[in-house]
Amino acid sequence: MKPFLEIADLHAWYGESHVLHGVNMTVGEGEMVTILGRNGVGKTTTLRTIIGILRERRGRIVLGGKDMMDVPLHRTAHHGIGFVPEERGIFSTLTVEENLMLPPVVASGGMSLDEIFELFPNLHERRSSPGTKLSGGEQQMLAMARILRTGVRVLLLDEPTEGLAPVIVQRIGEVLKKLKERGMTVLLVEQNFRFASKIADRFYLMDHGQIVGTFPVSELPDQMGMLNKVLGV
Amino acid sequence: MTHAAQPSPVAEPVRNTKNAATVQIAFLLAGTLLLVLAPLFFYPIFLMKILCFALFACAFNLLLGYTGLLSFGHATFFGGAAYFTAHAVKEWGLPVELGILVGVAGAAALGLIMGFFAIRRQGIYFAMITLALSQMFFFFCLQAGFTHGEDGIQSVPRGDLLGFIDLNSSTNMYYFVLAVFVIGMVVIWRFINSPFGMILKSIRENEQRAISLGYSVARYKLGAFVMSAALAGLAGAMKALVFQFATLTDVAWQMSGEVILMTLLGGIGTLIGPIFGAGLVVTLQNYLATSDFPVTIITGVVFMVCVLVFRRGIIGEFYASRLGRRLGFQHRR
């Protein structure tokens, strides 16, 4: 598989504390990759650094052949990468529809509004209520939907299932499968191991700000021992 | 975008090392000697003006530098005390000492009132509230009878200190002002190093933590506000005696702006910085008084430059410089 997103020797800092210590990973085009790891090992930071929110960084980030290190934050999306943060980032002073329409379309091939409303019928129903009046699950759907509309090819998803009821988690899984069928490249951070094992093609294991292992989903049964050790499950 | 801790406008106070203590004492002695000998070289009235404003700026810095509260209304205490003292000495015929006491008490009372309202909000709202309330006091002074409106209180008698030192002699008056200044500085120094001052510092650094530690933050802020107002009042009372008048200029918002500039220029949160700031601003004003070039333009530009590139101020920069550090001073931004 052709690597679409390449990260090499990525370091990042929060002020004086050094949080990423040389992360290396690649994500192929159309691949769905999950980063596993305990709390506080740098998974979220990795996503925030790739997208460019965390700018005290060093190393290489290449997206579709383009070096992203010097691209300012407000230009990153235009290179075809979208980010859904853990806290979802739904705006309370915007209606559902305004939230949905907020991110500019950066490339063709994104979902149309009709497609989005078909995939997430609740959003259509509640399109004129304030964004934060939605339930947690609906907010997560909205956060994903608004990025899907923009036509980005790579999606960075931070813990999409956190705090959600099982039936909603299942729904998000279905959505992610659909995205995969459409050829979307996804880099996912997930604590819910069962959920991740159903949708991911490959896993990266992270510890202390570094990648400590990678394996495809087919090797999952053989890797359980190591996983238990690193994740402490 | 970095997520480093946001630098506060308030600089870290100087931390003493043994070396710094020696150097400080040396500087202190040299400074005192200079001030004692200064009338030989400069007009006493000019020096007294600097001392009054220096005390005013240090009092203001007590609030901004050590409590993190930006008051835009300190003219009220400075100018208010000037009116009270002038009125007490001239109309009631009180001796100077009591006149000053009236001014200081009045300023403290005004501080209690203004502080009571202002501490209900923080940050920029605090600044706006103090500005608005001080404008209210300005209008009061404009209309109240005892201030004589636009004319101000003129020819305020200086009288005799302790009944036998004639303050009409400018030399006597100078040493009196110097003594009051030194007393004021000692009070400030004691205050910021007292347990009360330490708690203020911890409030400035992390208000939530101070609240969770059980401190009544509002009461401490109010205490600092009243203390700062009283000392600003002391400066204003002295100014009324030095110049022998009290006018609307001293209660106008421009005066509040001036004292902020002096503090910013000298170094927010440094004990002696505001003295230098005051000296510089007063000198500049005196220099420009003879030309028709308006002081406000310079003041405004200096303000902008300070905020953009010179936030530590003169003394703050000195502490942070190589020489300053070699002498044992520490100054974190």
Add this chain to the structure above:
Amino acid sequence: MTTIFGIPLAALFGQLLIGLINGSFYALLSLGLAVIFGLLRVINFAHGAQYMLGAFVAYLLLQYIGIGYWPALIVAPLIVGAFGALVERFLLSRLYNLDPLYGLLFTFGMALAIEGTFRYFYGASGQPYAPPALLTGGTNLGFMFLPNYRGWVVVVSLIVCIGTWLLIEKTKIGSYLRAATENSTLVQSFGINVPMLLTLTYGLGAALAAFAGVLAAPIYQVSPLMGSNIIIVVFAVVVVGGMGSIMGAIITGYVLGVAEGLTKVFYPEASNIVVFVIMAIVLLLRPAGLFGRDG
């Protein structure tokens, strides 16, 4: 003559009108302050100076190039807005990572410098600026005589206030602004040029102030001090209203203007300070302000 509480009705309506006029300016100015503060977290002390600049640009356009009131109503805000945008882009933007108090101090310095410059060249006294020919004279409304120009000021400032509110609450660019106010980093990660948005917002705020200044020119004369006189009252207005709500800023502006006008009728000595007194009362009863959402 008809009277109410012993006050001639005509005098009452006259003061009400003056209150409404002042309220229009308070509303326009506090609206601009709220818009700027919402996104930039800067209290724009130079807002009064920008209001004064608007009036002066109109005056200078007429004096030197013969451009009259109507074009000036558009041109002066554009000039002042562009100046504001430049200031934001090159100077103010350097202060965003610092304590918001620095923004206040910087714009305070800017206000002093601008005001000082105009005082140096034009003195402290006011320059007359005639209302446009179309709006001279007045209309007898039966219960009072309404100078046409003042009627125009009330109407047009109301339109501009509501227009600005619609721009922010109902348009696409307004949704960018609201979203960036909540979480500018995330909005930026969506590919929206937030630094540009900040520049435009400050420019818009400055332009609104300048617009108010042009409106004020025929009423109050054009004076370097007109800005600092009004800005402190406007600060009290935003403390009362709280800056979390655009509509709140507008309503508070009008209400306090009218309250001031009424005070002039019943207790003239207090009319200068009534806004401050109301501010103090609001601080006691509702410290966050009437429409406040943030501390």
